[in-house]
Amino acid sequence: MKLYDILEHNDIIDQVIAAIGEDEYVSLKDYLITMKINYLTYKNTAAAVLTRIIQDLPKNAAAAKEIIDSFDPEKYQAVEDFATAANGGRNIRTNLPVEK
Numbered sequence: 001m002k003l004y005d006i007l008e009h010n011d012i013i014d015q016v017i018a019a020i021g022e023d024e025y026v027s028l029k030d031y032l033i034t035m036k037i038n039y040l041t042y043k044n045t046a047a048a049v050l051t052r053i054i055q056d057l058p059k060n061a062a063a064a065k066e067i068i069d070s071f072d073p074e075k076y077q078a079v080e081d082f083a084t085a086a087n088g089g090r091n092i093r094t095n096l097p098v099e100k
Contacts, residue, residue, distance in 0.1 A: 080092065
């Protein structure tokens with residue numbers, strides 16, 4: 001992008017477009033639009049989604065490991081005890097919806 005900005009600022013892009021002719025310019029522009037559509041279509045395919053999941057898996061696994069490693073059952077129990085007390089001493093787990 002930096003190179004493009006330099007070329008654009010110095011009017012070189014306009015000179016190149018003028019030199020290639022209108023037919024070729026239209027063909028190149030149509031080709032770029034087609035490439036963009038194909039890229040966006042691929043990005044939303046199952047293969048692309050799976051690729052992103054696989055690429056993010058190590059990072060997500062590391063984050064999950066950190067959560068597990070830092071889990072403190074005593075702090076969890078303290079939060080649960082506080083929630084039970086705030087619920088009038090009633091067990092907070094009985095208020096949860098039943099999963100089917």
